[in-house]
Amino acid sequence: MDYRVPARVTSFPFPFPRDAYRYSANVEPAGEHVVDVGVNYRTEIAERERILAADPTRFQALPHMEIAQWDAMLEIMQHLADAYPRTMMLERDGGMWRWTNCALDVEQAFVYGVRSTLPESPLRYIGRQIQEDVVLLDQREGQLWGDAGLVTFAADWSLRFDVGMSFLQIHGPVPRIHTEGIVTRAQNFLMRLETGERYRRTNWTLTVDGRLDTSTETYPEWGRDRRTLAEGPLADVGERLHLRVEVQHLIRLGQSGAIMFLVRTHLLPFAEIALVPEWARRLRSVLVELPEDMAEYKGITRTRRPGIDWLDRYAPA
Numbered sequence: 001m002d003y004r005v006p007a008r009v010t011s012f013p014f015p016f017p018r019d020a021y022r023y024s025a026n027v028e029p030a031g032e033h034v035v036d037v038g039v040n041y042r043t044e045i046a047e048r049e050r051i052l053a054a055d056p057t058r059f060q061a062l063p064h065m066e067i068a069q070w071d072a073m074l075e076i077m078q079h080l081a082d083a084y085p086r087t088m089m090l091e092r093d094g095g096m097w098r099w100t101n102c103a104l105d106v107e108q109a110f111v112y113g114v115r116s117t118l119p120e121s122p123l124r125y126i127g128r129q130i131q132e133d134v135v136l137l138d139q140r141e142g143q144l145w146g147d148a149g150l151v152t153f154a155a156d157w158s159l160r161f162d163v164g165m166s167f168l169q170i171h172g173p174v175p176r177i178h179t180e181g182i183v184t185r186a187q188n189f190l191m192r193l194e195t196g197e198r199y200r201r202t203n204w205t206l207t208v209d210g211r212l213d214t215s216t217e218t219y220p221e222w223g224r225d226r227r228t229l230a231e232g233p234l235a236d237v238g239e240r241l242h243l244r245v246e247v248q249h250l251i252r253l254g255q256s257g258a259i260m261f262l263v264r265t266h267l268l269p270f271a272e273i274a275l276v277p278e279w280a281r282r283l284r285s286v287l288v289e290l291p292e293d294m295a296e297y298k299g300i301t302r303t304r305r306p307g308i309d310w311l312d313r314y315a316p317a
Contacts, residue, residue, distance in 0.1 A: 019285035030198035051152040060163040061148035068258035073122035137259040154215040193252040207244040237310035238271035280315035
């Protein structure tokens with residue numbers, strides 16, 4: 001890759017290994033960092049705080065998920081402390097734990113499992129200190145259930161609506177994955193995860209103007225962006241239209257047996273994707289070939305044609 005390409009571009013998780021895209025489980029063993037502190041850490045944490053203040057329902061947890069919340073909190077703290085020992089520390093002295101996050105000037109002593117030793121629910125507490133959205137899946141009755149989470153950067157869905165649904169119900173609207181058996185195979189794979197096993201997958205869509213929060217709740221704020229992009233000058237598309245990639249990590253928690261689903265959202269404008277010619281060519285091929293039902297579900301029916309046209313005119317051949 002050209003050394004003149006900025007690091008924010010070279011580190012972007014470009015999601016397409018080939019010139020066409022179809023839904024698949026596409027899981028692989030996770031790398032070293034499942035919780036990542038990126039260059040936009042403070043900015044994205046501030047955005048999460050703003051969203052939560054405006055809409056506290058972005059955090060949801062059914063009563064039986066209390067142990068899973070503690071389990072997830074400690075797991076995330078340990079990952080952060082291992083990956084960033086200069087700024088994140090987790091110490092234990094008998095039954096007392098101490099968590100320090102120097103990046104946010106946070107220090108908290110707590111007793112595991114004792115709610116009164118934390119200022120709020122465990123998952124909400126640690127979720128406000130990471131860039132990832134997090135959902136906890138309970139396993140019972142031969143199925144997975146989305147029973148807790150903190151999600152402020154959803155891509156056209158709602159945790160408040162989905163909480164308490166089964167894994168199959170949550171993925172009900174996704175085209176093709178039921179008839180092709182993908183969602184059933186994915187659930188079976190997840191239910192076979194052993195404690196501590198970690199896997200990774202990616203998902204993608206297109207987002208206008210680099211918005212992290214494109215949840216169902218805020219559709220009135222961002223829904224018109226697709227129209228204004230499609231009707232606006234083609235020259236503006238390179239800066240306005242972003243490839244949105246979710247890096248999703250899946251971890252079986254030890255004490256509760258729940259599966260932790262971490263979703264980190266990355267955004268890169270088409271103008272910066274075009275700095276890597278092979279990416280620009282492949283993205284164009286994917287958008288041209290993508291079946292209409294998949295484009296409609298991803299919400300890119302209006303934006304993919306401007307994206308293709310911009311790549312044709314402005315991306316290097």
